[in-house]
Amino acid sequence: GAVVSQHPSRVICKSGTSVKIECRSLDFQATTMFWYRQFPKQSLMLMATSNEGSKATYEQGVEKDKFLINHASLTLSTLTVTSAHPEDSSFYICSATVGTSSTDTQYFGPGTRLTVL
Protein backbone atom coordinates (compact mmCIF):
# COMPACT_ATOMS: atom_id res chain seq x y z
CA GLY A 1 0.00 0.00 0.00
CA ALA A 2 0.88 3.65 -0.21
CA VAL A 3 3.35 4.89 2.37
CA VAL A 4 3.52 8.35 3.87
CA SER A 5 6.38 9.34 6.13
CA GLN A 6 6.86 12.24 8.50
CA HIS A 7 10.01 13.73 9.90
CA PRO A 8 10.78 14.22 12.68
CA SER A 9 8.66 11.81 14.65
CA ARG A 10 9.21 13.79 17.82
CA VAL A 11 10.55 17.27 18.45
CA ILE A 12 11.04 19.39 21.53
CA CYS A 13 11.71 23.07 21.13
CA LYS A 14 11.88 26.26 23.16
CA SER A 15 9.11 28.80 23.11
CA GLY A 16 9.61 31.37 20.37
CA THR A 17 11.48 29.12 17.98
CA SER A 18 10.21 27.73 14.68
CA VAL A 19 9.84 24.06 13.85
CA LYS A 20 9.53 22.45 10.43
CA ILE A 21 7.76 19.13 9.91
CA GLU A 22 8.11 17.22 6.66
CA CYS A 23 5.53 14.96 5.08
CA ARG A 24 6.57 12.72 2.20
CA SER A 25 4.69 10.29 0.00
CA LEU A 26 7.24 7.55 -0.59
CA ASP A 27 5.79 5.48 -3.38
CA PHE A 28 3.25 7.70 -5.09
CA GLN A 29 2.83 11.27 -6.21
CA ALA A 30 0.47 13.25 -4.01
CA THR A 31 -1.39 16.08 -5.67
CA THR A 32 -3.03 16.91 -2.37
CA MET A 33 -1.79 16.68 1.18
CA PHE A 34 -3.67 17.48 4.35
CA TRP A 35 -2.42 18.57 7.74
CA TYR A 36 -4.28 17.57 10.88
CA ARG A 37 -3.78 18.28 14.54
CA GLN A 38 -4.69 15.92 17.33
CA PHE A 39 -4.85 16.82 20.99
CA PRO A 40 -4.48 14.11 23.65
CA LYS A 41 -7.43 11.76 23.71
CA GLN A 42 -9.21 13.80 21.06
CA SER A 43 -10.06 13.47 17.43
CA LEU A 44 -8.19 14.87 14.46
CA MET A 45 -8.90 18.41 13.40
CA LEU A 46 -8.10 19.45 9.86
CA MET A 47 -5.78 22.45 9.74
CA ALA A 48 -5.22 22.95 6.04
CA THR A 49 -5.30 21.45 2.59
CA SER A 50 -2.12 21.65 0.57
CA ASN A 51 -2.04 21.35 -3.21
CA GLU A 52 1.20 21.05 -5.11
CA GLY A 53 2.28 24.33 -6.62
CA SER A 54 -0.42 26.46 -5.06
CA LYS A 55 -1.22 28.14 -1.79
CA ALA A 56 -2.65 26.08 1.01
CA THR A 57 -6.28 26.39 2.02
CA TYR A 58 -6.64 26.87 5.74
CA GLU A 59 -9.59 25.87 7.87
CA GLN A 60 -11.45 28.50 9.81
CA GLY A 61 -9.61 29.49 12.96
CA VAL A 62 -6.19 28.29 11.82
CA GLU A 63 -3.61 31.08 11.60
CA LYS A 64 -1.93 30.84 8.22
CA ASP A 65 0.95 33.08 9.31
CA LYS A 66 1.67 30.83 12.23
CA PHE A 67 1.34 27.50 10.45
CA LEU A 68 3.18 27.89 7.16
CA ILE A 69 2.57 25.17 4.61
CA ASN A 70 4.64 24.57 1.51
CA HIS A 71 3.85 21.85 -1.02
CA ALA A 72 6.85 22.27 -3.26
CA SER A 73 6.72 18.93 -5.04
CA LEU A 74 4.39 16.02 -5.62
CA THR A 75 6.07 14.06 -2.85
CA LEU A 76 6.79 16.65 -0.19
CA SER A 77 4.79 19.04 1.93
CA THR A 78 6.16 20.92 4.92
CA LEU A 79 4.46 22.48 7.91
CA THR A 80 6.39 25.16 9.77
CA VAL A 81 5.15 26.21 13.18
CA THR A 82 6.50 29.72 13.60
CA SER A 83 7.24 31.32 16.96
CA ALA A 84 6.00 28.23 18.72
CA HIS A 85 4.33 28.47 22.10
CA PRO A 86 3.39 25.79 24.63
CA GLU A 87 -0.21 25.78 23.39
CA ASP A 88 1.10 24.63 20.01
CA SER A 89 2.22 21.38 21.60
CA SER A 90 0.27 18.66 19.87
CA PHE A 91 0.40 15.63 17.60
CA TYR A 92 0.55 16.74 13.97
CA ILE A 93 -0.47 14.24 11.31
CA CYS A 94 -0.33 14.62 7.56
CA SER A 95 -2.13 12.65 4.92
CA ALA A 96 -1.67 12.38 1.19
CA THR A 97 -3.81 11.44 -1.75
CA VAL A 98 -3.17 10.99 -5.42
CA GLY A 99 -6.27 12.90 -6.43
CA THR A 100 -9.83 13.64 -5.42
CA SER A 101 -11.72 11.06 -7.43
CA SER A 102 -14.00 8.54 -5.80
CA THR A 103 -11.33 5.86 -5.95
CA ASP A 104 -8.62 7.80 -4.15
CA THR A 105 -7.90 7.11 -0.52
CA GLN A 106 -6.12 9.28 2.00
CA TYR A 107 -3.01 7.69 3.44
CA PHE A 108 -1.75 9.01 6.75
CA GLY A 109 1.73 9.58 8.05
CA PRO A 110 2.83 8.29 11.46
CA GLY A 111 2.56 11.73 13.04
CA THR A 112 4.94 14.18 14.69
CA ARG A 113 4.71 14.96 18.36
CA LEU A 114 5.66 18.55 19.05
CA THR A 115 6.43 19.69 22.58
CA VAL A 116 7.08 23.38 23.14
CA LEU A 117 8.73 24.21 26.43
Added chain:
Amino acid sequence: AQSVAQPEDQVNVAEGNPLTVKCTYSVSGNPYLFWYVQYPNRGLQFLLKYITGDNLVKGSYGFEAEFNKSQTSFHLKKPSALVSDSALYFCAWGKAAGNKLTFGGGTRVLVKP
Protein backbone atom coordinates in the same frame (compact mmCIF):
# COMPACT_ATOMS: atom_id res chain seq x y z
CA ALA B 1 -23.34 21.10 10.51
CA GLN B 2 -22.60 17.94 8.63
CA SER B 3 -20.84 15.43 10.79
CA VAL B 4 -20.28 11.89 11.93
CA ALA B 5 -20.76 10.78 15.50
CA GLN B 6 -19.36 7.92 17.47
CA PRO B 7 -21.66 7.50 20.47
CA GLU B 8 -19.34 5.29 22.50
CA ASP B 9 -16.07 6.57 23.95
CA GLN B 10 -14.94 3.04 24.72
CA VAL B 11 -15.94 -0.49 23.85
CA ASN B 12 -14.78 -3.48 25.86
CA VAL B 13 -15.01 -6.96 24.41
CA ALA B 14 -13.56 -10.35 25.21
CA GLU B 15 -11.20 -11.91 22.72
CA GLY B 16 -13.08 -14.12 20.29
CA ASN B 17 -16.35 -12.26 20.71
CA PRO B 18 -17.91 -10.08 18.00
CA LEU B 19 -16.82 -6.46 17.93
CA THR B 20 -19.03 -3.57 16.87
CA VAL B 21 -17.99 0.08 16.79
CA LYS B 22 -20.84 2.45 16.08
CA CYS B 23 -20.93 5.43 13.77
CA THR B 24 -23.85 7.56 12.68
CA TYR B 25 -23.75 10.31 10.11
CA SER B 26 -25.56 13.54 9.47
CA VAL B 27 -24.53 14.37 5.93
CA SER B 28 -26.64 15.55 3.03
CA GLY B 29 -26.45 13.86 -0.31
CA ASN B 30 -24.35 10.76 -0.77
CA PRO B 31 -21.61 10.68 1.84
CA TYR B 32 -18.28 8.99 1.44
CA LEU B 33 -17.66 7.19 4.73
CA PHE B 34 -14.44 5.80 6.12
CA TRP B 35 -13.03 3.87 9.03
CA TYR B 36 -9.48 4.33 10.26
CA VAL B 37 -7.61 2.78 13.19
CA GLN B 38 -4.91 4.43 15.26
CA TYR B 39 -2.42 2.64 17.46
CA PRO B 40 -0.68 4.54 20.29
CA ASN B 41 1.54 7.38 19.09
CA ARG B 42 0.98 6.40 15.49
CA GLY B 43 -0.81 7.82 12.50
CA LEU B 44 -4.03 6.43 11.11
CA GLN B 45 -4.34 3.24 9.16
CA PHE B 46 -7.07 2.92 6.55
CA LEU B 47 -9.53 0.08 7.17
CA LEU B 48 -12.32 0.55 4.64
CA LYS B 49 -14.51 3.01 2.82
CA TYR B 50 -18.01 3.26 1.43
CA ILE B 51 -18.39 5.17 -1.79
CA THR B 52 -21.40 3.69 -3.51
CA GLY B 53 -22.82 0.31 -4.44
CA ASP B 54 -22.94 -2.65 -2.10
CA ASN B 55 -23.91 -1.58 1.39
CA LEU B 56 -21.61 -4.16 2.99
CA VAL B 57 -18.02 -3.12 2.71
CA LYS B 58 -15.18 -5.47 3.52
CA GLY B 59 -11.87 -4.05 4.64
CA SER B 60 -8.50 -4.84 6.13
CA TYR B 61 -7.77 -7.19 9.05
CA GLY B 62 -11.16 -8.92 8.86
CA PHE B 63 -13.20 -5.78 9.45
CA GLU B 64 -16.38 -4.91 7.61
CA ALA B 65 -18.95 -2.16 7.80
CA GLU B 66 -22.53 -1.82 6.70
CA PHE B 67 -23.92 1.36 5.23
CA ASN B 68 -27.51 1.78 6.41
CA LYS B 69 -29.21 4.73 4.81
CA SER B 70 -32.47 4.45 6.76
CA GLN B 71 -30.64 4.50 10.07
CA THR B 72 -27.87 6.83 8.82
CA SER B 73 -25.31 4.48 10.27
CA PHE B 74 -22.00 2.98 9.22
CA HIS B 75 -21.06 0.59 12.02
CA LEU B 76 -17.75 -1.22 11.96
CA LYS B 77 -17.80 -4.93 12.74
CA LYS B 78 -15.50 -7.86 13.21
CA PRO B 79 -16.85 -11.36 13.88
CA SER B 80 -14.10 -12.41 16.28
CA ALA B 81 -12.00 -9.78 18.03
CA LEU B 82 -8.29 -10.15 18.74
CA VAL B 83 -6.30 -8.58 21.56
CA SER B 84 -4.26 -6.84 18.85
CA ASP B 85 -7.43 -5.05 17.71
CA SER B 86 -7.19 -2.89 20.82
CA ALA B 87 -6.76 0.63 19.46
CA LEU B 88 -8.55 3.90 18.74
CA TYR B 89 -11.04 3.77 15.89
CA PHE B 90 -12.24 6.74 13.90
CA CYS B 91 -15.18 7.10 11.59
CA ALA B 92 -14.94 9.91 9.04
CA TRP B 93 -16.80 11.41 6.12
CA GLY B 94 -15.72 13.31 3.07
CA LYS B 95 -17.25 14.77 -0.06
CA ALA B 96 -14.98 12.58 -2.13
CA ALA B 97 -12.58 9.83 -1.24
CA GLY B 98 -9.54 12.01 -1.70
CA ASN B 99 -11.06 15.12 -0.26
CA LYS B 100 -10.63 16.47 3.26
CA LEU B 101 -12.08 14.32 5.97
CA THR B 102 -14.13 15.19 9.02
CA PHE B 103 -13.63 12.77 11.84
CA GLY B 104 -15.84 11.50 14.61
CA GLY B 105 -14.64 11.71 18.17
CA GLY B 106 -13.11 8.26 18.17
CA THR B 107 -13.89 5.06 20.04
CA ARG B 108 -11.31 3.27 22.10
CA VAL B 109 -11.56 -0.50 21.77
CA LEU B 110 -10.16 -2.74 24.46
CA VAL B 111 -10.09 -6.45 23.73
CA LYS B 112 -9.40 -8.50 26.80
CA PRO B 113 -7.80 -11.95 26.61
